[in-house]
Amino acid sequence: MNDIFNDIEKTNIPAIVTENGTVGYPEMTRVINNTAAKYLDAGIKPKDRIAIISENSFEYVITIYTLWRLNAVPVLMNIRLTEEELGKQIDFAECSTLLKSEKFSNYLHEYPSQLLSVEYTDRTINYDNETNSEDTAVIIFTSGSSGEPKGVEITNSNLFESYLSITAKYSFASDDRFLASLPFYHIGGFSIITRTILSGGTLIIPTSLKTNVIASSLEKYDPTVISLVPTMLKRLIEEKVQPNKNLRLAFIGGGPSDNDLVLTALKLGWPFVKVYGSTETSSMVSGVEGEKLKAKPASGGRPFKNVKIKILDDLYEEVETFKIGEIAVKSKSIAKGYLKNAKLWNTKIHNGYYLTGDWGYIDNDGYLFVVSRRSDLIISGGENIDPKEIEKVMLLHPSIGEAVVFPIPDKEWGQIPVAVLVIKDGKELSEYEILDYLKKHLSSYKLPKKIFFTEKFPKTDLGKIDLPSLKKSVNLDL
Numbered sequence: 001m002n003d004i005f006n007d008i009e010k011t012n013i014p015a016i017v018t019e020n021g022t023v024g025y026p027e028m029t030r031v032i033n034n035t036a037a038k039y040l041d042a043g044i045k046p047k048d049r050i051a052i053i054s055e056n057s058f059e060y061v062i063t064i065y066t067l068w069r070l071n072a073v074p075v076l077m078n079i080r081l082t083e084e085e086l087g088k089q090i091d092f093a094e095c096s097t098l099l100k101s102e103k104f105s106n107y108l109h110e111y112p113s114q115l116l117s118v119e120y121t122d123r124t125i126n127y128d129n130e131t132n133s134e135d136t137a138v139i140i141f142t143s144g145s146s147g148e149p150k151g152v153e154i155t156n157s158n159l160f161e162s163y164l165s166i167t168a169k170y171s172f173a174s175d176d177r178f179l180a181s182l183p184f185y186h187i188g189g190f191s192i193i194t195r196t197i198l199s200g201g202t203l204i205i206p207t208s209l210k211t212n213v214i215a216s217s218l219e220k221y222d223p224t225v226i227s228l229v230p231t232m233l234k235r236l237i238e239e240k241v242q243p244n245k246n247l248r249l250a251f252i253g254g255g256p257s258d259n260d261l262v263l264t265a266l267k268l269g270w271p272f273v274k275v276y277g278s279t280e281t282s283s284m285v286s287g288v289e290g291e292k293l294k295a296k297p298a299s300g301g302r303p304f305k306n307v308k309i310k311i312l313d314d315l316y317e318e319v320e321t322f323k324i325g326e327i328a329v330k331s332k333s334i335a336k337g338y339l340k341n342a343k344l345w346n347t348k349i350h351n352g353y354y355l356t357g358d359w360g361y362i363d364n365d366g367y368l369f370v371v372s373r374r375s376d377l378i379i380s381g382g383e384n385i386d387p388k389e390i391e392k393v394m395l396l397h398p399s400i401g402e403a404v405v406f407p408i409p410d411k412e413w414g415q416i417p418v419a420v421l422v423i424k425d426g427k428e429l430s431e432y433e434i435l436d437y438l439k440k441h442l443s444s445y446k447l448p449k450k451i452f453f454t455e456k457f458p459k460t461d462l463g464k465i466d467l468p469s470l471k472k473s474v475n476l477d478l
Contacts, residue, residue, distance in 0.1 A: 037123035054101035143386035151339035161332035172199035179223035229382030262297035276300030328353035399427035419448040
């Protein structure tokens with residue numbers, strides 16, 4: 001991505017807008033170069049992995065651009081994780097430095113770190129480096145079935161190809177104003193940065209991602225493009241927030257959205273674009289909007305340009321229309337792989353297609369319908385939650401004999417995690433005590449919203465937990 005800065009000198013177009021004012025492209029280029037000189041003095045080198053722990057901010061974006069200027073690799077950290085969870089990811093990625101915002105300055109003192117800041121004083125930088133299109137541009141962690149960190153390596157080429165395929169349909173341009181309406185540490189939020197810089201548009205960074213702030217930002221800054229998760233859109237509608245005058249695209253992804261939400265949003269004038277994608281696909285790979293979305297509200301859309309989507313059976317053979325199977329995606333935006341885990345990544349690739357682990361079908365018009373997202377994940381309010389991780393932590397408690405965690409539908413969050421436990425003979429444990437224990441090891445969004453107890457788990461002939469029977473036994477007949 002370093003090459004984009006060769007053509008970044010522009011005039012009359014704001015590069016970044018915050019509550020503190022506007023920075024143009026020439027000024028932003030100067031700040032990036034000054035900050036790059038500061039980082040070089042601090043010992044940051046090409047290919048170094050640099051962890052960023054921060055809320056969305058001007059400094060965050062400049063840091064991303066600066067690290068690219070130096071051909072270093074930003075490793076984006078989910079600030080909703082505990083220090084213990086963050087430490088595991090930092091160790092796994094072997095980050096040489098942590099860049100932390102003031103809010104997180106007391107975190108992780110045992111690691112070499114600096115305050116996340118930018119340099120305004122003019123500095124001379126005598127530094128040239130060659131950027132390869134297949135170099136890793138960013139590492140974003142995502143949840144999986146192992147309970148261990150899974151860092152997705154996304155290359156410069158992946159980001160560029162993703163942008164090209166999406167803009168071929170939605171025509172991003174320099175007069176677009178992109179609202180940073182999702183956290184940068186998720187692919188949905190990070191992609192807002194890349195679309196802005198590649199289109200030469202304007203990035204608007206609100207003071208927070210709270211519903212009232214997003215609502216006021218729509219009115220104050222009049223963005224043309226936003227990205228939301230279903231929970232956020234639902235809250236905006238409940239607060240009777242109207243789409244701003246020049247809003248032309250509202251990308252909605254990050255989890256299940258029910259048909260009522262889709263149809264209500266369209267009726268209220270929201271330029272709803274329902275999309276499908278993942279971190280491994282470097283953002284969205286299909287989308288649907290307008291009258292087609294109204295006719296097919298459950299659809300995830302048709303593949304974008306240079307994207308192929310197939311539905312495969314258990315033998316990896318393509319199935320006919322309307323038959324449910326695993327969704328497989330082929331695109332130049334498919335990530336480089338999982339950091340330090342080529343074995344796992346190789347299981348996800350078949351004949352050039354990425355096996356998503358999601359299940360769905362394609363109709364006669366070529367529209368994708370997602371029946372269920374990854375069976376090993378819970379997607380709650382746009383956050384991916386690994387139930388196996390929660391189960392492993394629960395089973396470390398000396399009084400818990402067996403544990404299973406699974407999602408149930410929820411109107412506000414899409415899904416929420418719930419747990420069913422078997423307490424060891426002679427032991428006693430309350431729901432309060434369990435949650436108090438879990439809070440010491442897991443982020444708050446991962447905590448089960450309901451906990452049930454049973455004397456034993458029903459099992460299949462193969463010894464696996466019979467989930468349907470278990471749900472009935474605890475009055476969860478879903």
